[in-house]
Amino acid sequence: MKFGFVLPYGDARTAAEYAYQAELTGWDAFFVWEPVWGIDAWVTLTAAAMRTSRIRLGTMLSPLSRMRPWKLASETATLDNLSAGRVILSVGLGALDTGFEQFGEVTNRKKRAELLDEGLDILIGLWKGQPFNYLGKHYKIKETDFYPPPSPVQQPRIPIWVVGAWPFEISMQRALHFDGLLPIAMDRQTHKIQEMTPSLLRQIVDYCAEHRPEGSVYDVIWEGQTPGGDISKATEIVSLWENAGATWWNEAMWGIDDPAIVLERIQQGPPRIR
Numbered sequence: 665m666k667f668g669f670v671l672p673y674g675d676a677r678t679a680a681e682y683a684y685q686a687e688l689t690g691w692d693a694f695f696v697w698e699p700v701w702g703i704d705a706w707v708t709l710t711a712a713a714m715r716t717s718r719i720r721l722g723t724m725l726s727p728l729s730r731m732r733p734w735k736l737a738s739e740t741a742t743l744d745n746l747s748a749g750r751v752i753l754s755v756g757l758g759a760l761d762t763g764f765e766q767f768g769e770v771t772n773r774k775k776r777a778e779l780l781d782e783g784l785d786i787l788i789g790l791w792k793g794q795p796f797n798y799l800g801k802h803y804k805i806k807e808t809d810f811y812p813p814p815s816p817v818q819q820p821r822i823p824i825w826v827v828g829a830w831p832f833e834i835s836m837q838r839a840l841h842f843d844g845l846l847p848i849a850m851d852r853q854t855h856k857i858q859e860m861t862p863s864l865l866r867q868i869v870d871y872c873a874e875h876r877p878e879g880s881v882y883d884v885i886w887e888g889q890t891p892g893g894d895i896s897k898a899t900e901i902v903s904l905w906e907n908a909g910a911t912w913w914n915e916a917m918w919g920i921d922d923p924a925i926v927l928e929r930i931q932q933g934p935p936r937i938r
Contacts (some may be wrong), residue, residue, distance in 0.1 A: 665906045668693035668914040670724045670887065673921055675703055676711040682930055683712035687719040689933040693752060695914065699761035706739040713747040720750045723845065724887075724914065725760035725827065727758025728767040731774035733783035733803070737790040740822055741813045748764075749817035754846060755780065771836075773855070778802060781838065784824070791816050794935030796824030825885055826882045830868050840875055844883035846913070860886075864910035869909030887914035892932030 669691045671679055676795065683694040692713060698705035707723045721743070726736065735751075744751040757776045758764065764771050782800040789796045793815050810820035828839030829850045839845045849858040849869050869884055876882050878893045886905045890898035902913050913935065920926055 665902070665910065665936075666692040666722075666912050667936065668695055668722075668724075668885075669780075669914060669930055669934075670695045670914050670916040670918075672697075672699070672919065672926060674923065674926070676708040678923065679708045680711035680715040682927060683719060683721070684715040685927065686930050689931050690936070691915075691934050693717060693720035693722060693914075695722050695754070695849075698723045698726045700727075700730065700758075700767050700769065706743060709743055710746065711752075713743060713750070713798045716750075717748075718750075720752050721747060721827075722752030723754050723918075725754035725756050725758075725825075726731045727762075728755040728783040728787075729757050729779040730764065731783065733786040734790060734903070736783070738813055739814045740787070741791060744816040744818055744822055745814055749857045751816070751818070751821050751822050752825065752844075754825040754827075754840060754844075755784070755844065773847070777834075784826075784838075784842070787824075788821055791821055823883075825883065828868075830864070830871075836868075836871065837875070840872060840882075843881075844885055845872060846885050850920075862904045865905065865908040865910065883911045884909055885912040886910040887916040889917060890915060890935040892929045892935075895935070898935035 669686050671682060674682065677763055686694045692869060696705050696708050705723050712721055740751055740753055752763050754895040760771055770776055778885065779802055782803050786798055786803060789798060794812050798805040823844060824842040825844035825846050826842045827846045829835040829848050841883060847865065849860045849864055851858055872882060890901050905913060917926055917929060
């Protein structure tokens with residue numbers, strides 16, 4: 665199992681220092697969230713890249729349905745080159761309560777899913793280089809010959825983790841086409857998010873194994889909080905999810921805005937199972 669740390673809040677300078685500390689203390693990745701309006705994720709991750717050399721860097725997550733996919737393709741490819749191939753891109757529909765309605769973003773779930781699918785097609789196509797043309801329902805792109813960025817260092821592409829809503833077949837199949845699953849449990853009738861349990865995650869992992877090519881590498885990511893000062897308790901928490909099939913644990917301290925508390929948790933290190 666690998667271990668990421670999700671920065672709950674902080675400017676680019678703070679993120680750079682905390683990413684440096686996370687690298688020193690053994691975390692495998694450092695993530696920031698990407699708001700509709702707020703501190704820019706890719707500027708922040710660039711600052712983190714300049715202070716680090718090993719730790720992976722990414723978003724948790726990028727709401728691609730409201731973004732220009734060619735801009736995201738430029739940002740990710742540029743950062744992957746700057747960081748010598750350390751970017752992870754996490755995508756999903758995004759949470760509506762983060763400013764979608766206030767800024768006039770699309771809120772219809774079906775349309776956002778269509779935009780997400782087309783955006784993923786465009787990302788991969790542009791990363792491969794020119795010539796690239798695309799004709800979709802929402803996006804139309806013609807090949808260009810003016811200063812395209814270099815392709816990402818990572819091949820065949822930057823790893824993409826995708827939200828998969830269980831037990832919805834279309835959502836799960838979308839996630840299975842890429843490199844990692846960010847699972848959520850959702851009620852079929854109300855579309856409200858339900859509690860995830862290790863036993864339910866095991867069902868989801870088994871479904872993924874059944875529907876992925878045999879022997880293919882596929883990450884399953886789960887997040888939560890562990891007490892950094894209590895290794896025994898932290899190990900107990902993480903073991904439940906690792907035994908259920910999770911390959912990444914992301915330490916997520918959402919709602920904690922005290923930088924001293926966040927830094928202390930980073931410096932305590934990941935809850936590695938010994």
